[in-house]
Amino acid sequence: MTDLGIGIVGLHNHYHAYPFADYLRRGVDGLRLVGVADERADLAKEFAAQYCDGDWTTDYEQLIRRDDVDAVIVTSYTSAHADHVELAAAAGKHVLLDKPIATTMADARRIVAASGQVKVMMAYLLRYLPAYRKVLDQVRQGAVGDLVSGFYSIRFPVGAITDSPNTDTQGWYADPVRGGGGGFLDHGVHFTDFFRWFFGQDAVSVTAHIGSLTYKDLGVEDYGIATYTMDGGAIVTVESTWHAPDYFGPLSSPDHASLSGTRGEIELHYQKSPQVEVQGVDDPWKGRHYFDLVGEERYEACYRDLLVAFRDWVNGAELRDLDGVPTAEDGLKALEMIIGAYESHETGRRVSLPLGEDTK
Incomplete structure (x- = not known):
């Protein structure tokens, strides 16, 4: 071939x-x-x-x-x-x-x-982070029971967002037409997809607050937080920002997820060591378990593995055999959760999902 x-x-x-x-x-x-x-x-x-x-x-x-x-x-x-x-x-x-x-x-x-x-x-890079795929396998094995709630947050400085490697300005990222939104959309859409993938559920409603807290003249928002009720009963929150003063916060990862299940909890900090803590109440997951990947498997391998999955799908592999491949429909649903959050903020009301077919 x-x-x-x-x-x-x-x-x-x-x-x-x-x-x-x-x-x-x-x-x-x-x-x-x-x-x-x-x-x-x-x-x-x-x-x-x-x-x-x-x-x-x-x-x-x-x-x-x-x-x-x-x-x-x-x-x-x-x-x-x-x-x-x-x-x-x-x-x-x-x-x-x-x-x-x-x-x-x-x-x-x-x-x-x-x-x-x-x-x-x-x-969607998160679907191919080796640590996240390993944790999802553990969830499927029952490490923490049924997932019932989650919180995903990123604290990111707008200065790390640039139009190209050769500039230090935001360019199209801060253009509400070309970019479509700011700090909430840019990373938040990763996290809405993450929750659909990890929980195996779709959102049925959202309430949100979005604004410009630090960079008030940026042209797009630098902060957003939204809480979703999922169709399986779980409640999850996405906080996505560009308003951090610098890339790393003290004693923490700028990007982390906290997941609670009926039989345990998980902390995911792929930019920090240790990357993962799993704590359960049932054997063999009883107590605290940590793991930390190194080298390209810590992060960069997600690009390689995305390319491999894409190659295999194009060459005829079935989606059911390519665990986690995100399709265009997944892209639409992740965006819909973000658009719904913008609508909730603008109207001051809880918004039902999915949105109507006439939503632009």
Whole structure:
């Protein structure tokens, strides 16, 4: 079987585009990076020289339609996702799509429709963090009983969000049109997907508060917190921010989850040591159990494993055999939880989910 040729569409979310490209350059069996497109010619040229033998263009459609491109990684700014996925679908090219799926429910539905023509996989990194997959296996084995509540929080400084590796400004990230939102949407959509994945439940309602607490002139929010009731009865909270004064808070991870079950609790801090604490009341989980991964398995391996899962799905593996592959429908549902939270904040009321089909 020949390698799948991969094109990278947009370098706007450079935090993800560059690690994907780095793994492809180092070698992922069955995949090869053949080109990149970005309207910023200097950036595209520099990227191509480093990762794909100097092959670049400013024309997205030209890259997507190339005969040697079998699939694309879309890491363009969020409001461009629907257009780029539809271009790929029209050309018969499968898509690994950065989060969030879109800035609006209407665009998310366009992408779901396109996924009927080609395979569209969401690049939700948390689903491929080795520590998180190990913990989910333990949950499924009954380590903490049934999950009943959860809290996921990130404290992130806006200064760590930049338009490209060569700038120190937020650029499109702080543009309410191109980005669709700020600190709550940007990371919060990871966490709404996390709870759907870990709990195996969908949200039925949300209450939320969103605002600009530190960076009042940013143009988008730097803080949001939302509490969801899930269809299995669990209650979970997402707190997502860009308002931290620096990247690391004292004695804590900037990114952590606390999960409570009927027979125990779990702490997940993948950016801190130890990464995981599992405490149960039943053998063999009685007492406190810790584990901590090192090297690329601590974090970077999630990019490799995403690429491998995407390759296998494109090559014909069944979703049921690829545990946790996030589809376009998963992307829509994670975004819907965020859009519902914005609506709750704006109206001051609890919002029911799913949202109506007329929601834009």
